[in-house]
Amino acid sequence: MTSLPMRSLARAERARSLAGPRRIMVDLLIGSAIVVGLWMTVAPPPSTGRGWQAGLAALIVVAVSVRSLAPVPGTLVAALATTAAWLLQATADPGIGVGLCLFAVAERRGARVFPWWLWLAAAGLSGLALVMGGSTAQEALQVAVLATVVLSAAWALGTRSRQVRAETAARARDEERLRLAREVHDVLSHSLGTIGVQAGIAAHVASLSREELRATLRDVETDARASLADLRHLLRSLREEDEEVPDSPLTASVRSMVRRLDRAGVGVEADIPGEVDALPLVQRQLIRRVLQEAITNVIRHSGASRCRIRVVTAAHELVVEVHDDGHGATAPLREGHGVTGMRERAALLGGRIDVGAAAGQGFLVRVVVPIGGGERR
Incomplete structure (x- = not known):
């Protein structure tokens, strides 16, 4: 039971913090490439000289290198x-260095993809610099349009990157809330439901002997302790993000569920192969949660006298079935949190679930998932 969305975000944040020096080095190389390709290849006027050009080019390299900080x-x-170099006719850079820095600003502060002020500022700055630099009107228009496109594209890409990160974080939070709701329901609902049934029997059945009453209370205690153990297991899995929390053998959990059915007066036929304990953790958790929910529903709602539990691990798929001989679905099935949780778990593993009246008599829960498919992100 690991928190995949939140763990992925945490690892991404750690990777981003560790990549700071590496990103500065990459930006340094990019800034140097811009200078070599668009600055040093331009011969400045004799009145400007290479000294001014080299100094302004160094500022571009520094600005691009520190844009992440x-x-x-x-x-x-x-x-x-860049504006000074345009005025001195010492560069052919249409604002690529400025665009890279502007991209970093938009990643942090961008709200609109195409703000009006960006177009106006880019066009005005480019036109002013080129006109004052002595270029022809046609050349000024061409470079002004190119600079406007470069700066606008940089801002739009940065803003979109910020929006994607925000959407990813919001989706991860939603998935985490759904996962927590599913886990808490799975951990507590089946045990609390059984405890409620057993407590009701103890409180309202006057014919219970002293020994039967004691046995019922012991069953209540056992289920309560099991619920607390599952809850502690869930909390540990949420705290320990970097490693899997050890899980109890699945066959032992199934034996405990079978005893619950026996105590409820439901005869059980269980076919659980021993190799299920060797399945991946997510698939063992799927089997455990499906059986818990289905068995709880058998005890509380079905009125069944017999129940058949079957787990099949074929070559390419895992099948989990719980079939009882109760009254089945007397009306169109309304899915509650339990069935929804089972459906979500099956979907995460690329599988499907069938829930409804069985052919002939009773109620059937059947889950099929591929083996070895892993969990879909």
């Missing part, structure tokens, strides 16, 4: 250096 200052430095 200080995106806003990096964007300002890159914009000023």
Whole structure:
């Protein structure tokens, strides 16, 4: 029972924090490539000289390198250096360095994909710089349009990246809430339901002997302790994110469920192969939770006298069946939390569940999942 969505997010955050120096090195290489390709290949006017060009190019490299740490200052430095280079006719860069820094700003603060001020600022800055730099009107228009496209695309991509991360985090929180609700229901509902039935018998059946009453109370105690143990197991699995919490053998849990049916006066025929204990954890948990929910429903709702439990581990699929001879579904089945939880567990493993009246008599719960498919993210 591990928290896959939240664990994935936590690992991603740790990886992001560890990748800080590596990202700075990558940005340093990208900034250097921009300078070599779009700055050093341009011959500045004699009045400008290579010294001014090299100094402004160094500012671009620094701004791009620190954009992950200080995106806003990096964007300002890159914009000023690029504008100055345009004025001095010392670069052919249409704002790629500024766009990389602007992308980092949008990743942190972007709300709208295409804000009006970005278009206006990019077009105005590009046009002003090129006109003052002495370019022809056609060249000024071309470079202004190109710079506007570069900066707008950088902002849009950064904003979209921020939105995707927010949507991923929200989806992970929703999945975590659903998983917790399913686990708490599975852990507590079947035991508390059985305890309620047994307590009702002890309270309202006047013909119970002293020994029968004591046996019923012992059963209540056993189920309560089992529920507390399952709850502790669940809490441990939530706290220990980096390793699996040891799980009890599945065959032992099945024997405990069979005893519950016996105590409830339901005859049991169980066909559980010993190799189920060697199945992956998620599949063992599926079997355990399906049997718990189905057996609880047999005790509480079916009025059955016999119940057949069958688990089949074929070459490519796992089949879990619980079939009772009770009154079955007398009306269209309304799925509660238990059936919904079983359906979600089966879907996570790429399987399916059939719940309803059995052919002939009684009620059937049948779950089929592929073996070795793993859990879908």
